[in-house]
Amino acid sequence: MLKPPISRMGGKSKLRKVIIEMLPESTCYVELFFGAGWVYFGKEPSKIEVVNDVDKELINMFKMIKHHGPEMERLLKYEFSGRGIFEEYKNCTLEYLTDINRAIRFLYLINYSFASKGDHYGYGTTTLPNQKMFKETYLEPIRDRLQNTFVESLSFEEIIEKYDREHTVFFADPPYYETAGYNNEFGEKEQLILFKKLSNIKGKFLLTINDHERIRELYKDFNIKEVEVVYSVSRQTDARGKYKELIITNY
Ligand SMILES: C[S@@+](CC[C@H](N)C(=O)[O-])C[C@H]1O[C@@H](n2cnc3c(N)ncnc32)[C@H](O)[C@@H]1O
Incomplete structure (x- = not known):
């Protein structure tokens, strides 16, 4: 599944x-x-x-995966878990970002926060920072699945x-x-x-x-x-x- x-x-x-x-x-x-x-x-x-x-940011992320998957994967390769980056993403002005950057920001905040809530930087002493964003197979199956779907x-x-x-x-x-x-x-x-x-x-x-x-x-x-x-x-x-x-x- x-x-x-x-x-x-x-x-x-x-x-x-x-x-x-x-x-x-x-x-x-x-x-x-x-x-x-x-x-x-x-x-x-x-x-x-x-x-x-x-949730406009959530839907924008799925739309970007659907239409711009390879570009998102390319940009995600340069990301890593950092408190400073997290805070910058959290506080940035959305209007200044492209739709693709908004989608990256959304993924970043969810994947690197406590309990995936997007508000507090998530760190740990027994677990690695979230790795799935960097896997080559991360977005492709999602994009394939979304191809025949109306995203409202x-x-x-x-x-x-x-x-x-x-x-x-x-x-x-x-x-x-x-x-x-x-x-x-x-x-x-x-x-x-x-x-x-x-x-x-x-x-x-x-x-x-x-x-x-x-x-x-x-x-x-x-x-x-x-x-x-x-x-x-x-x-x-x-x-x-x-x-x-x-x-x-x-x-
Ligand atoms: C319980 S979550 C859905 C979880 C989802 N079934 C899953 O497996 O991840 C509820 C969702 O409803 C959305 N939501 C809240 N109010 C809504 C509304 N008036 N119309 C459509 N979606 C709404 C929220 O943004 C949230 O993503």
Whole structure:
């Protein structure tokens, strides 16, 4: 199974096998909240695929991998882990960078920060700095996988409106209910919009979310499967140990 080029908070690395087994066949597969894309990169390609996220820097990185992979690989060869470089990238003015440089910056901040959060320089006494950025095979399989995919950067509700058909399957992995973490707001209001939209689609959906009373109540008319996930301490400092998640489907 292909691995994404980055880690991302809430990434479905531990749960992807279960999710992939539960996804129905689809002509059109849409990931509403792409993040690192663990499920997309792990599954067999559908005829038509769409990935979407509101994080402009994340989507720019995937677009650059798709269209300018060799140039990115060339530039990455000259990077190394350094606190000064990290701080420069973190504080630079994005408007002054080319799209390719923005993508390199994004990869750098994610790969060289604590818990892949992009905010604090990650160092260690027992582990090497992240090596995967320098491997020759780093971007090519990702680019090949992205070649037949529509890469969108809109809010989830617009994507549902645009792509909803009887032959569409939506995979929704939104920010957790009542858990802060991403730059944009995703509170009760957004969860309700998501619930209303998913409840009225022509196609199918599979939603993953943290196990919360309010979510169980909202989706009580759908199929709810409870799963337990064990997160490693280093990656998910705010969700140590075992954690219950829900997989909700309308099929
Ligand atoms: C839990 S993560 C997805 C993780 C992903 N499934 C993975 O395996 O890495 C949630 C993602 O939703 C994105 N997001 C937040 N609000 C959004 C919105 N309104 N529309 C689309 N994406 C949004 C965040 O930028 C974040 O990347």
